[in-house]
Amino acid sequence: MTVAQQVEDVRARELGWSPVEIEELCESVGHAPSVHNSRPWTLTLHHRTAVLRENPAPVMDHDPQGRDQRISCGAALMNLVLAVRDLGWTAQVEFGATSGLVSAAVTAGEPSGPSPREAGWAEAIPKRHSHRAPFSRRPVPELFREKILDAAADPRGGGRWVGSSAEAAEVARILSRSANAFHADAGYTRELTGWATPEGRRLQHESGDLRGLAAVGLTARTTHLPDEHVLARLLREESVLLIGTRGDRPVDHVRAGQAVERAWLEATSAGLSVSMMTQPLHMREVRTGLAERLGTSLIPQALMRFGYPAES
Ligand SMILES: Cc1cc2nc3c(=O)[nH]c(=O)nc-3n(C[C@H](O)[C@H](O)[C@H](O)COP(=O)(O)O)c2cc1C
Structure with missing residues (x-):
């Protein structure tokens, strides 16, 4: 020695x-x-x-x-x-x-x-890693969705899938409004590139410099108004999980991070790709609006997106 x-x-x-x-x-x-x-x-x-x-x-x-x-x-x-x-x-x-x-x-x-x-x-x-390329349209099997939800759950919080068409439309409306608030935030735009979609690539190609949700194909830039319909369709077709907590104290944010990581690791074990986004949820009205529309008592802390990588 x-x-x-x-x-x-x-x-x-x-x-x-x-x-x-x-x-x-x-x-x-x-x-x-x-x-x-x-x-x-x-x-x-x-x-x-x-x-x-x-x-x-x-x-x-x-x-x-x-x-x-x-x-x-x-x-x-x-x-x-x-x-x-x-x-x-x-x-x-x-x-x-x-x-x-x-x-x-x-x-x-x-x-x-x-x-x-x-x-x-x-x-x-x-x-485990962040997925920063487009997702394919292949749906996540129900068994995996159940396991991910179960992994996120704990007595002080858990997850909630964005489910029906009506929910997707409501969530799209709230996120689109918040997109306007963040429109000029270049850092946000950069982080959001992980949410890139084929639509995002196409819109980016067509309209050049995109910002905020537009950068990832969740909104269109042409009118500077978020494209709620594209966003609603993506939310409806994809597996998007809202992670929330019962409280909103600093320790609850730490607990949200624990839930995020368990869900992410469960998905990684199942061979899924994952990306996440929190920025819209920094706005109190987005948090309360999402909770209200989804009919959940959880306080929204993070949005996670699960799927399979698109063929490049
Ligand atoms: C609280 C939090 C917020 C995040 N927000 C975003 C985001 O908005 N967009 C994104 O692409 N990645 C986001 N990420 C993922 C990080 O960018 C990523 O974990 C980090 O760059 C390390 O890369 P890795 O996950 O591949 O190890 C976030 C991660 C955390 C923990």
Whole structure:
């Protein structure tokens, strides 16, 4: 053993985590999705406990309340919990907050192997990624939709598929209105390219510089008015999941991130591609409008889109 390895070994024993365990914890957290890939968290290891802290928020124009930052932390927390479970320990989570910043301590307790579902999610962590190309029209099988919904569910929140034609039309109306508010936001436009559709490509080609929802084919630019009909059809034909929580405190945003990540990992295991969007939901009227129209008591936190990549 080299001196460096010996030092690492002593440090690992002090922490109560083996070097292999430390690697899995750090790697799993590092693979979590985050807004603008900012990874806005800090992971510190203590004796048998791993603490994930939200970083002091760099105020992002598009996210002044830090909602996206905390959803990102929730996704990282989910991966941390899954890593502890995958390593064969019970994982107890305790939330805290300092100066308005959320933290979560995950303690490895008794030996306890992961359930098949947890093991599957843990295996999907390094395979998960954001889909930023068009989706095909192939529908997501009902069995997968059920499993994704089940993965997102927890006592403090869960998911809700955008279902009927009427719902799709209502949601399209609300998103189209919010698109106007974000029309000039170039960052939003960039992020939304993950929602690109064949329509988006065609409209982009025809009209050049597109912004906001238009950039992804969800609206047309010609009149500067969102194309509600295109959006309604996409929402009707595709598998779009609304992730919501019972409360709207900072810790609820973290929980939303956990639900997002479980749904995403479940879909990844099933061979599906996923993209997500949160920006319209930063507006209170969009959140309340969506909840009202979908008849849900959940507070909308994220929209996720599931499907198969289009043939290129
Ligand atoms: C809270 C949150 C909001 C996000 N919003 C968007 C979005 O609006 N559009 C998009 O394409 N990706 C969005 N993403 C995905 C991130 O851009 C993505 O996770 C990150 O760039 C890392 O890439 P990966 O998911 O392929 O690992 C979001 C992710 C999180 C956690």
